[in-house]
Amino acid sequence: MTIVILSVCLAAGFLLSILSCALYGNWWPLLVVFMFAISPVPNAVFGRFVSSDPLADVSSSVADFGRFLTSVLVVSGLGLPVVLAHSGIIANAAMVMSVVGGGLVYGTIIVYATVFRERQDF
Amino acid sequence: MTRVFIWNCQLPRIPSAWRERLRDFGTYASGALFTLGWWFFIDGLVLARTHEEFPVKFGFEDWIPGLLCTLGMIITNSIDLSLLRDDSFSYDGSGGLAGKAKLTLFIGIALLAGGLAGSIAILAIKYIVPQVDASVLYIGFTNVIQTCSILLSSIILWFVHNAEHDNQYNFVLN
Numbered sequence: 001m002t003i004v005i006l007s008v009c010l011a012a013g014f015l016l017s018i019l020s021c022a023l024y025g026n027w028w029p030l031l032v033v034f035m036f037a038i039s040p041v042p043n044a045v046f047g048r049f050v051s052s053d054p055l056a057d058v059s060s061s062v063a064d065f066g067r068f069l070t071s072v073l074v075v076s077g078l079g080l081p082v083v084l085a086h087s088g089i090i091a092n093a094a095m096v097m098s099v100v101g102g103g104l105v106y107g108t109i110i111v112y113a114t115v116f117r118e119r120q121d122f
Numbered sequence: 123m124t125r126v127f128i129w130n131c132q133l134p135r136i137p138s139a140w141r142e143r144l145r146d147f148g149t150y151a152s153g154a155l156f157t158l159g160w161w162f163f164i165d166g167l168v169l170a171r172t173h174e175e176f177p178v179k180f181g182f183e184d185w186i187p188g189l190l191c192t193l194g195m196i197i198t199n200s201i202d203l204s205l206l207r208d209d210s211f212s213y214d215g216s217g218g219l220a221g222k223a224k225l226t227l228f229i230g231i232a233l234l235a236g237g238l239a240g241s242i243a244i245l246a247i248k249y250i251v252p253q254v255d256a257s258v259l260y261i262g263f264t265n266v267i268q269t270c271s272i273l274l275s276s277i278i279l280w281f282v283h284n285a286e287h288d289n290q291y292n293f294v295l296n
Binding site for chain 2: 061064067068069070071072074075076079080082083084086087088089
């Protein structure tokens with residue numbers, strides 16, 4: 001049941017992002033969905049450095065760098081369409097559609113990761 | 123070497139479950155603020171380049187404050203404060219580790235403050251003194267917003283990473 005809802009959300013996110021480009025004949029907002037799609041990658045990669053040894057409280061600066069990069073990518077996904085719309089390159093409606101679409105894609109990935117990490121926990 | 127300056131500030135009462143996550147959330151908030159600042163700058167840059175007949179020349183000098191602040195943020199957050207504290211007894215005046223760490227910290231903070239000052243100077247010289255109109259003045263302010271948010275994000279990162287894991291923050295600058 002969860003998988004159905006998540007995949008519908010993912011598809012709706014991609015649909016909104018593509019519509020925001022196609023309806024206006026302007027393919028700049030497609031960068032946004034890429035940015036949201038790769039934003040879980042730093043935490044996934046750098047997070048392995050902490051999960052291997054839970055007793056070690058040091059050397060988590062690598063994981064902190066991963067969190068920093070995640071935050072950078074998420075805010076970039078928000079900032080790029082706002083800047084494009086502010087300078088009049090894309091329409092305001094396209095900005096809203098691409099932000100909502102990218103947010104749906106990102107939220108889907110995050111929810112998927114949290115739901116299925118708990119199931120694998122043993 | 124004596125401690126010149128001891129600063130204790132009490133944290134507001136927060137639940138202990140949150141306090142463990144404070145480091146994570148602080149890092150996220152710091153990254154968000156840093157990126158927000160740079161996007162403000164990019165917004166000003168794009169506006170200046172797409173604007174027809176833009177009255178102010180937007181050159182390389184507008185990039186410098188943000189770059190200085192970013193460099194200062196990297197330098198400031200690369201050293202940990204425990205390095206400043208531990209070494210102070212064996213400090214013999216011929217350049218121990220604490221002295222070098224202090225010098226590096228000074229350079230980082232100077233870069234941060236210099237970037238902020240430079241952005242304010244650019245705002246004053248290029249935008250306020252020629253008395254441009256309000257929509258152009260916004261582009262001057264994006265520079266100041268950028269350096270301010272990078273400074274704030276640097277402070278947050280520093281606070282969160284150098285905090286003792288108890289009720290209060292202790293900063294000892296000697």
